[in-house]
Amino acid sequence: MSDSVNVEPSGPLRGELRVPGDKSISHRALICNALAEGEAQITGLLDSADCRSTIACLRQWGVEFKETGDRLIVRSPGQSAFHPAADTLDCGNSGTSIRLLTGVAAGLPFRSDFDGDASLRQRPMRRVLDPLAQMGASVSDANTAPYWVDGSNETLQGFNGEIAVASAQVKSCIVFAALRANQPSRIVEPGPSRDHTERMLIAMGADIEVDGPAISVRPGATLQPQDVQVPGDVSAAAFWMIAAAMVPGSEILLPNVGVNPRRTGVIDVLRDMGAQIDLTNQREMSGEPVADIVVRGSQLRSTVIDGDTVVRAVDEIPALAVAAALAGGVTEIRDAAELRVKESDRIATTSALLQAMGIQIDEWSDGMRIFGGNLRGATVDSHGDHRLAMAAAVAALAADPESGPTTINGASAVDISYPTFWQDLHQLRHVPV
Ligand code: S3P
Numbered sequence: 352m353s354d355s356v357n358v359e360p361s362g363p364l365r366g367e368l369r370v371p372g373d374k375s376i377s378h379r380a381l382i383c384n385a386l387a388e389g390e391a392q393i394t395g396l397l398d399s400a401d402c403r404s405t406i407a408c409l410r411q412w413g414v415e416f417k418e419t420g421d422r423l424i425v426r427s428p429g430q431s432a433f434h435p436a437a438d439t440l441d442c443g444n445s446g447t448s449i450r451l452l453t454g455v456a457a458g459l460p461f462r463s464d465f466d467g468d469a470s471l472r473q474r475p476m477r478r479v480l481d482p483l484a485q486m487g488a489s490v491s492d493a494n495t496a497p498y499w500v501d502g503s504n505e506t507l508q509g510f511n512g513e514i515a516v517a518s519a520q521v522k523s524c525i526v527f528a529a530l531r532a533n534q535p536s537r538i539v540e541p542g543p544s545r546d547h548t549e550r551m552l553i554a555m556g557a558d559i560e561v562d563g564p565a566i567s568v569r570p571g572a573t574l575q576p577q578d579v580q581v582p583g584d585v586s587a588a589a590f591w592m593i594a595a596a597m598v599p600g601s602e603i604l605l606p607n608v609g610v611n612p613r614r615t616g617v618i619d620v621l622r623d624m625g626a627q628i629d630l631t632n633q634r635e636m637s638g639e640p641v642a643d644i645v646v647r648g649s650q651l652r653s654t655v656i657d658g659d660t661v662v663r664a665v666d667e668i669p670a671l672a673v674a675a676a677l678a679g680g681v682t683e684i685r686d687a688a689e690l691r692v693k694e695s696d697r698i699a700t701t702s703a704l705l706q707a708m709g710i711q712i713d714e715w716s717d718g719m720r721i722f723g724g725n726l727r728g729a730t731v732d733s734h735g736d737h738r739l740a741m742a743a744a745v746a747a748l749a750a751d752p753e754s755g756p757t758t759i760n761g762a763s764a765v766d767i768s769y770p771t772f773w774q775d776l777h778q779l780r781h782v783p784v
């Protein structure tokens with residue numbers, strides 16, 4: 352079967368679209384409820400390959416999941432009653448699954464073996480294994496998956512210090528281990544990474560205090576199962592926000608999107624580029640801020656994306672680079688070396704995508720300079736990276752109508768975080784203008 356999609360340049364986008372559930376919050380709703388003894392219901396869970404990886408791993412430890420209608424029931428014996436997995440814990444493509452579950456494994460009195468697909472096997476894992484070893488867990492000396500973690504010596508100490516990278520995956524891994532340590536921990540993060548883990552665990556009764564960049568975890572509290580309503584994923588909404596923002600005449604409504612301030616760097620950057628974005632009906636859902644987002648198209652201007660904004664927009668940089676490609680002027684993206692160790696090397700793959708579509712790029716080790724111009728239809732590749740496939744689709748929609756369609760190879764990569772992406776694209780572009 353062909354794994355290519357052709358996307359024609361589009362006129363303005365119009366209409367209303369509900370994006371799927373937030374991937375990060377979905378993983379945490381599954382994992383945090385698995386740690387607690389009892390039953391919880393999750394609604395709006397993202398049904399994608401990455402979340403299925405988390406479910407499959409937790410099942411191996413003895414957690415039960417049952418789908419009923421639009422909700423998933425998690426029934427767990429609690430972390431203390433997990434049993435050893437019969438097999439290697441296969442995390443597929445999912446960095447969040449492997450890094451968060453590695454922290455859980457450090458608090459289990461047996462060995463757990465982890466692995467993933469070819470992309471995950473290339474991603475750096477010392478960033479989670481080193482702090483766990485520092486806490487006293489036995490870990491293999493591999494730099495990448497496959498690797499193992501063994502918490503059976505039952506002497507996990509507290510973690511005290513600053514994490515080496517601003518990463519919610521690393522932070523969450525250490526927090527999960529810290530819940531099972533025999534001393535309190537104080538974890539300091541170097542940048543404002545997403546805080547869904549802290550929010551959810553606090554709501555479940557964990558003894559966690561957050562003071563600016565410092566997270567204090569006191570082990571011993573009993574976690575209570577917590578029903579979770581997962582809001583729409585701002586990282587999925589970002590593709591439509593960008594596609595609409597850069598085509599004058601567009602107007603779209605994205606209801607029910609999570610707008611946690613540590614995830615909304617994309618909105619700040621787009622506004623800085625002159626986009627018209629309104630957040631309406633702001634409210635809270637399961638401890639997370641949520642809003643309906645209205646985006647109107649306009650001519651965008653160049654900007655600089657750096658520092659903490661990169662942390663708050665880390666998954667949106669490829670799509671923001673597409674917006675920059677069409678904006679007037681020269682945009683610079685700096686402090687973004689982390690992009691090199693995502694599902695693909697996103698500095699290289701985003702540069703290749705835009706260059707194939709006729710844009711001039713200077714690539715640096717930690718970012719790129721994008722010379723705004725005209726996007727032209729081309730044949731491009733997702734490199735197996737879901738966010739690259741979707742960024743390519745946004746670029747294809749905004750391409751010069753004279754230049755023809757864009758062929759995106761490796762289009763099924765969207766299954767990782769947004770399985771209905773191609774249908775949704777069809778829907779937004781076919782709403783009558
Ligand atoms: C995620 C954290 C981010 C992000 C990833 C999801 C999470 O990774 O890129 O898509 O759910 O914790 P890092 O923590 O490595 O920055």
